Amino acid sequence: MKHLLFIFVFLIPFYASAECLLKNELNGQKHFSCKAPGTNKSFHVLDLKGGYAETAYYHGYFLKNEIDTGVLKGIIVRTERAFAELSAKELEQIQLIRKCVINNYRASVSEEFKNGLVNLYAGYKAGGGTTPWKTFEEANYMVEFSIFADSMQRQLAENPTKGKLKVFGSCAPYIIGKALLSPFKKLAEGLRSLKMGCTGISAAASFTGSDLVHGRNFDTGLLSFYEPEQVVIINRQRSGLNAVGLASPGLHYAGGISGFNNYGISVSLHELQTEGTKIRYADGTSDVAPYLLHKVLLTARTLDDAIHIIKTRKGFGAWTFFVSDSKSDEQASIELSGDTVVVARRAKNKYLAQSNHFVAAETSAEGYEYSLNKTLETRARFKHVSRTLEENQGRIDAQWVIDRLTGHYDELVGPRAFGRTTTKLYTAATHVIVPGRQEWWMSVAETYPTNRSHFVGLRLGAGGSTPVEFIGVTKAYEEPGKELWYDSMKYYVQSYLSNEHDHKTIAGLDRTLGLLEQARAKSLENDIYEYTYEFMWARIKVLRAAKNIMNKNRTAALQDLTQAQDNFKKIFENVPSLHAYEKFQVHMWIFRAESLKSQKLQNATTLNFHRTQALGILKTLIQQYPRQSELYDLEWSLNQSEQLYTVLGAGIRLGTVE
Incomplete structure (x- = not known):
């Protein structure tokens, strides 16, 4: 059913303000500023020729100012605050372990990822950036490290010997003292502000009655750092595969949040917790999860390609890679718990819901949630999305997914503003992708909650002066009589x-x-x-x-x-x-x-x-x-x-x- 509100706002005429204006160009790489029609909010579009590492310099150069105030700053602020909770002795211990773990991550990841960070930083510095390289680089490993810290505090509480041996195996020279539980518990609680608690929806074309749609909420403690400046990163590659990633300045691997490519693959990433974290792989054989999903966008032409890439590269923490393929009309939820990788669910001509707990037996054995609130709310969101998808078969489109992701219904108790609802108070962005049409809808965050803002609809353009085409503007449905609520x-x-x-x-x-x-x-x-x-x-x-x-x-x-x-x-x-x-x-x-x-x-x-x-x-x-x-x-x-x-x-x- 099409809501009247949707019909009204869809008819907003597109004036010149809806156009993307070229702000910067260097060596044929372009930076546009695009204003969302009917709002005072703009977003960035980087229209880049090449892959991840070869285009990273231009991201850093074009968006230096936005990087300084965005997610990079947010990660640094949140990390410093978490470490500030430790005593001097605890800090000495944990800093040594941190150094060891990140050194192991650095040795394990691909040269392409490391080269991309180096090039991003070079562009950032050329643009006048002042953040030290070490701080800049380590910020890109901190989400994985936060999963490790949470895992360690749980293992040290439940099985201290196993927990200490896990660190000792890779970090023996760095360990001093024996009292690791208390500092890891403090640190894990502080670093939870870096975590993502997201809801996903994928419904096949044969199920919706129109097109395959893939949507997600991006819920993060980096709210207020992520959403003020949003960026669409287009990689037009010589292979003919073009990828679109939706993220924020400083995240050049934008497909690690949400994205799609011109082969009908759409993706989103969902974070979990596991006792099965890994610290080390053979040199260059793994990658941090957000970059790994971006790599899927840059190379995968089929769902099987995506699954193969993830199973081959594996990872460090606890994640679900949520992938859809409009060509085959199917989707998959690929769960990762350290080096355990399993296709938890795969559906054809149907639908999948996604939240933040493991479903497969292999990963569930190692997975956990850090509070009962988390246990309840991730399952409530999963159940709510699954139920409403089933009930609305044949009536699902991009607007329906927007309305569902912006919902305020708690499956356990009924209407609520926040809590076990699909909309979280820390929802930083909502994306709905129609990969078969190379179209997407994104919240522009001119108000809070961000997904009660306008959504701008875009289509991938041909390039040149037209990186994207505007297809409409809409908002989420609001129940009459509850405007003040x-x-x-x-x-x-x-x-x-x-x-x-x-x-x-x-x-x-x-x-x-x-x-x-x-x-x-x-x-x-x-x-x-x-x-x-x-x-x-x-x-x-x-x-x-x-x-x-x-x-x-x-x-x-x-x-x-x-x-x-x-x-x-x-x-x-x-x-x-x-x-x-x-x-x-x-x-x-x-x-x-x-x-x-x-x-x-x-x-x-x-x-x-x-x-x-x-x-x-x-x-x-x-x-x-x-x-x-x-x-x-x-x-x-x-x-x-x-x-x-x-x-x-x-x-x-x-x-x-x-």
């Missing part, structure tokens, strides 16, 4: 960004609370009591109270705690559809708030009631999810209330509601 979401995303910037000072928490209050007020104007906003507002209030206690301001702390407890209790009254894990969370946070009060003011009855309720629910959850180590940590914390000052004093990040 949709509007409220931008304030919640802004509160997340505010909290990411500063969640350790009273002033920072007050800015976050102010934005949360705007989100709450807007939602209530539509008579929608939004669990996500109310729960997080109360959590931030508890954190603010902990800060006030540490600052000896008990009066302010008591006020914060009372307000938080009142709000948590209202959630029980106003949200009848709470999931068991949400009920546990609310009871646990009421208990934590009560625990933070002084002994004189503490209500033992309230304290014990909510602890008992939380522990009862937790016991059931542990039986259901015995491999979820976070639950055992939570069980311990419920009996350690005297340590809450220290735990909460370290700060929490807003995104943990996800």
Whole structure:
């Protein structure tokens, strides 16, 4: 069914502002700036002749300024913040291991990848870039390293001997000391802001009733660094294979996010977690996963080609390569857990959904999720997409995929702004590709959430003065009568960004609370009591109270705690559809708030009631999810209330509601 909103915006006329203007040209390589019709947002198009390494210089040269403020800076900022949480002794240990692991990655990857980074940096420097080479280069390995750090903290907690031997096997000269668990746990938590939690959809032409469509949300902790400047990278190769990658300045292997080629292959990359990470391969025989998927775009003419490339090169971390082939009308989900590579699912004339957990038995044996929230939400997204695809067979097109990826329906409890929904508050981009037509739709991110922005439709052009052709503009469907609820979401995303910037000072928490209050007020104007906003507002209030206690301001702390407890209790009254894990969370946070009060003011009855309720629910959850180590940590914390000052004093990040 075509939505009226879609029909209206599709008819926006294309004026001169819709054209791509040539900004730079060097040696026949071109940089265009393209303005999305009906918006004030522009994006970059690099129309390049050649492959990855031979064109990388021009990317660095043309987009030096955007690289300095984009994902490169984001990775550096997030990495530095994660390492800053370590003590001096811990930092010494982990930096040595980091050096070793990245040295092994560097030895394992292809010369083409390394040459591409060298050329990208050379262009960046020629354009005036000042970031040191070492920092620049290592940023391109940090997503793989973040998976390694997460894997290590899990293995050291569950099997310390196995975990230490894994590092010792490749990094013996670098190991000092024995207490690796604590620093790896701190580091893993900090580096999770680099991770990707994405939803994918691929539906065959015989299933949609029109064309094969391949779509994805790109969800990342690099929100605010990724989306301000987006780039389309076109590689027109002498082989006749042309590839289009959709990403952000500094990511020359743009197909490692999303992309397609003129042989009907479309791709997207999805990150997972595994205990089966690898550090070392024979020299030049592997590659980091985002570049490996880009290599698929540059060389694969069939789905079997893509599968062969991935199985041959393998990788270091935990990934799903989501690949579609419009020629054969099929798609595949290829799962990678270190050197374990398996085609988890392959469908012809049908559809596949994709999220962030392993499906194949071989990879599932090594895979895990770092929290129960993650376990629940990745499966809820997968189930929701699968169900709605099945129900809409024959009525699926690019607009339908846009609407599904921008959805706010939690398969476990119903409508929600964020949480276990396909739209995440940290969705940085949404791409929908129709590879058989060499067309795609991309969110231009003039507002938050980014996929509530305009989507511009493009077709690959012939080159020269026409790198791309505009085919339309649209937006996601919005349910009538909920306009203010949709509007409220931008304030919640802004509160997340505010909290990411500063969640350790009273002033920072007050800015976050102010934005949360705007989100709450807007939602209530539509008579929608939004669990996500109310729960997080109360959590931030508890954190603010902990800060006030540490600052000896008990009066302010008591006020914060009372307000938080009142709000948590209202959630029980106003949200009848709470999931068991949400009920546990609310009871646990009421208990934590009560625990933070002084002994004189503490209500033992309230304290014990909510602890008992939380522990009862937790016991059931542990039986259901015995491999979820976070639950055992939570069980311990419920009996350690005297340590809450220290735990909460370290700060929490807003995104943990996800």
